Amino acid sequence: MYVILMYDINEKRVGKMLKLCRRYLHWIQNSVFEGELSEVKLKRLKSEAKSIMEDTDSLIIFKSKDERWLDKEVVGDEKNKIDNFL
C-alpha cells in the first residue's frame, strides 16, 4: 500500500513525530512523508503517533493500493534530495 502522510503537530512534540515518521516513510517536504507500507506497519505507525499526539495535533493519511495509481510532480526545489542521500 502506498502512503502519503502529513502532520500538524505542536512544536513541543514535532521532533518526536518527525523521528517516528522517518522510521516508516520517506520525508518529502515540511511535514509530509511518503512510502510503501504494509497494513500492519501503518497500524503500528498510527498507534505510535497517537501516543505522541495531544489536543489539536492532527495527522492525515492518504492511502492508495497501488503506487501506479498516483502521479507525483515536483515544481521548484526538491527538498528530499538530501534525505535520500543520507
Place this chain on the structure above:
Amino acid sequence: MYVILMYDINEKRVGKMLKLCRRYLHWIQNSVFEGELSEVKLKRLKSEAKSIMEDTDSLIIFKSKDERWLDKEVVGDEKNKIDNFL
C-alpha cells in the same frame, strides 16, 4: 482528476500562495490542499504558482485519475472543518 497539493514557501510569499491554492482546492492542513481539478485548471494553477515561487520554494502535487483510488484517514483534529464551513 483528484489532486493533493502541498507547498513549502518562504513566509514572504506564503500568503499569496495560500490565496491561490484556495481558489482551486480545499485546504486540509498546514500547507496541504486537496480537490478535484481538470488538467487545464491544474496547468493554470501551476503556472500561477510558478509566478509566485522563488529559489528554494517548492510545490509537490500528487495526482490520481480517480478519487476512489485514494483513501483518506484523519487521526486527531480535523483542521478543515472551518474551511468547509466558510
